[in-house]
Amino acid sequence: MIVRQSCAAEGCGGIAVWNSAHCAAHLPDAAAYLADLKARLAGGSSFEAVHLSGIALEGFDLSGKEFVCSDWSGASLTGCAFTGVKFNLVFLDRGRLARCRFEGAKVKWSVFAETEITGCEFINTDVFRCNLNAARIANTPFRNATLYSTRFIGAHFQAVEFENCNLLRSHFEMADLSGARFSNSNTEEAFFDRERIEE
């Protein structure tokens, strides 16, 4: 996020992905890059400025890892495990998360706005001060999750259950909540109606 490099391909305004001179679209050998990426991520536990904008990852196990200040906008992650992961300032906006598990993860100051989240699980997950505005979330349970100060403004929910969640200062204004169900959660401490905005 802070220091990013532009893609080396002529005329491309894209952001170079981690450990490469090229953006995801201009990688000379995408398969080799992904294999190398998998090995590098497996070999460490804490990562900063790992920019993976536009990358497509499938079946990566990133459980227990920590990511700070990383730009993953437009990335597509399928069947990845993020159990116990720590995200701080991770930008995965306008991306896609399918069948990813975030059990026990601690996610803060991160952005998933306009991201399509399908078949994922947020169980015992802390999602603090995150931006999920205009996200399209389907078939994804939030169970025993803390969503303190997280925003779902204008988000769309389909078959999404919030069960036993802490919704203190979370925002749902202008969201399509017809497909959302709240049980044992403190909805009275969340903001649903624009007129209640006080910040």
Place this chain on the structure above:
Amino acid sequence: MRFFPHYVISGFSNMYLLADDESREAALIDPGYFDGELLKLIESHGLTVSAVLVTHAHESHIAGIATLLRIYEAKIYSFRPKILDYPTIPTREGDVIRVGKLRFDVIETPGHSRDSLSFRVANLLFTGDTLTAGLTGTAAHDQAHHLLLSSIRKSILTLPDDTIIFPGHGPPTRVCLERADNAMLNELCPRSRSSSAFF
């Protein structure tokens, strides 16, 4: 550049610490509180706060200044000539604030309050209460609301798409996301009311 967001629970507001890697000089944006945790954050990275940047002089963004000035000899940059009886360096549109090698560009964004400023450093923009993720700031009356919308359109939405916005409340966002999704930027959307006077 080192960058640390910090949550102030007393006013539900955000403050941001940015430091130059070389000189270890730091700027603190909107110190709404000053506690041991923040002091530890500053000291553990060997930083010295030499500048306080005030986006606007509401309590939840300035209440920590008195304590801060007992520890650090910092200059205060604000639209107002005085903050809590401390003299400031009155700051206007187009001014440049340098903290070590960091360069902050000053943008006047009145509306939420008459003294509202935004600060831009590299691809990061600090908007105070002018614009937050999915919402706009409150305004004391209709003219102030029009001024707020005009400030946002003229000075914020015209910045590059991937400019990252760190607001005074709530999670981060990006310029392109606010341009696409923030329903409150629609002139027809009624203003959020504020009890505080329009300075």
